[in-house]
Amino acid sequence: AALEEINIPKKLEKIGFQAFYGCALLTEAEIPATVKEIELFAWEGCNALTAVHIDPKNANYKDEDGILFNKDGSTLFLYPSAKEDTEYTVPASVHRVEDFAFIGNPYLKQVDISGITYLGEDAFYYCTALESIELPDAVTELKGSVFGSCTALESVRLPAQLTYIGDSCFYGCVHLKEIDIPETVETIGSYAFLNCGSLQRIVLPNTVKRIGSNAFNGCSMLSDINWSPALKTIENAAFEKCASLRELIFPNG
Secondary structure: OOOOOOOOOOOOOEEOOOOOOOOOOOOEEEEOOOOOEEOOOOOOOOOOOOEEEEOOOOOOEEEEOOEEEEOOOOEEEEOOOOOOOOEEEOOOOOOEEOOOOOOOOOOOOEEEOOOOOEEOOOOOOOOOOOOEEEOOOOOOEEOOOOOOOOOOOOEEEOOOOOOEEOOOOOOOOOOOOEEEOOOOOOEEOOOOOOOOOOOOEEEOOOOOOEEOOOOOOOOOOOOEEEOOOOOOEEOOOOOOOOOOOOEEEOOOO
16 A cells, blocks of 8 residues: 555544555554554554554553553554664563564564563564574463564574464574473474474473474474474474484384
8 A cells, every 4th residue: 555644533442453454655653542442463564664653641552662562561562564773672561572563573683572471473473684582481382473484583592481382483484503492392383493494403302292284394404303202293294304304213212
């Protein structure tokens, strides 16, 4: 869409799902005090968006430097796709980073999320400059493609209490060479590491029970895997196109 600016009515109360979908030239948005709800993914495809400004009288939302939060600052809803900072520290007040919050930002290289307890689905999807991330131990699940297509991602520190690595979580992270999976993980979802072509080594902890379909498909440099003795299910094509896989070490031989 060719929409470059919007004038939202002063009496508007709700901005719905994909309300501004594909407004690729929209750079800023002004949200009036009357708005009570902004649904997730309202700004999908707004690739030029640098800031969302909230009327200070709004009782439900606020912005800090164009970044969208709930009023008390405990939830981060949106970090604009075209905001050009290369580093960002999530404020200490934030406990939740919502679904799709940072999606598609091509500038961020480092993000400090050390104070959060919840990381939403697809939160950093297609953040192509992101180089490393440390996830706090309070996060127990990674749902969906949290880091999918983060093509510069080389280093990930997973939470000590993580139980679930979701479908497509790291798919297409072509520079990720190794990852330590905590002893608490039980499920590695389908497509979780699909086409991670630089991944060379992985140790499955004793707690892993299920590896989803295509989980490591296309990991062409993967050469060694240690299997979990708790493993019950390896689904279809989980290790397809792992051309360098030399050794499979199963428990008890």
